[in-house]
Structure formats: C-alpha cells, structure tokens
Amino acid sequence: MNKTALQNLTYGMYIISSKDGERFVGCTINTAMQVSSEPVIVSVCVNRSNYTNECIKKTGAFALSVLSEEATAKTIGMFGFQSSRTVDKFATVDYQLTGDGLPVLKDGVCAYLSFRVVNSIEIESHTVFFGELTDAEKIESSQPPMTYSYYHRVIKGKAPAAAPTFGV
Secondary structure, three states: OHHHHHHOOOOEEEEEEEEEOOOOEEEOOEEEEEEEEEOEEEEEEEOOOOOHHHHHHHOOOOEEEHHHHOOOOHHHHHEEEOOOOOOOHHHOOOOOEOOOOOOEEOEEEEEEEEEEEEEEEEOOOEEEEEEEEEEEOOOOOOEEEEEEEHHHHOOOOOOOOOOOOOOO
C-alpha cells in the first residue's frame, strides 16, 4: 500500500485556538471541514496529546484562523512544534479576539471562524470536535487559503508527530 496517495486529499492549514482560564492556547491543524449548513457545523481533528485538545474539552469552544499563503513557516512551526502547556504562543504574534473572546491571528490569514462544541468523538489518537459556528469574518487577502500541499511543496514544511497526517 502506498500511503503517500493520501497526500492527494485536499487539506487546509489552520491555527486552532482556545483558552486555559485567561491564557490563550493553540496549535496548527490541517483537518477542518463543514459538515452541515443549518446550523453551520464544522468538524476539526486534534491530537489528544495536544494541550489545546484538553482546553477545548474544558471550555467547549474553539476558533480557527484560516491561514493564507502569506502565513510564514515560523508562525506555523511556532504553533505546530511546541506545546501551549509550556509556551505562550500568542505572546509573539499579532492577534485579535472573536466575539466569543477567543484569539485569532491577524497576519497571514484570510478568515477566522469561532465555534461552540456541540459534540465530539474519540478516535484512536485524536478527538474529532464538532462545532456550531458562532462568529466568522472574511479578511481581505491578496493570497488564497493555504493548502497542506502548498505547505509541503512551497514552504517545505513537515508534519509533526501529533498530526493526523504524520508519516504520509
């Protein structure tokens, strides 16, 4: 079996964020998709070992910063290759708060979306969270949304071990 065939599935690149009390947490993910339109429900997949997963479970809320092709490898790496458990990832980035009080990046994004968790499923090493849309904004960008393919092909990025696509 050639698992690299999975690289032909389309994925976006996102920073998912939540809160730990008053402190903001987040990580890079590449799995988010709309699953219904009325109400708008989106599913995201987050490794159970990620601290952000734990915080989403506690708060019942998360936000997505939809990365554009303007996003830097440094930002993706900062959110993807270290833990919010020990690092304040939002200390060095420009961010704003959604109407729900969740942090979203200001630079290198083409949209943000905020959600209230309505369900979740534990599968193997990941949790699939289902969130109902509570806030959203499209940000005018000269660049399209970043795909996982673009991340690998142009930025030359790697998948961290906690990514659902690690090893593919």
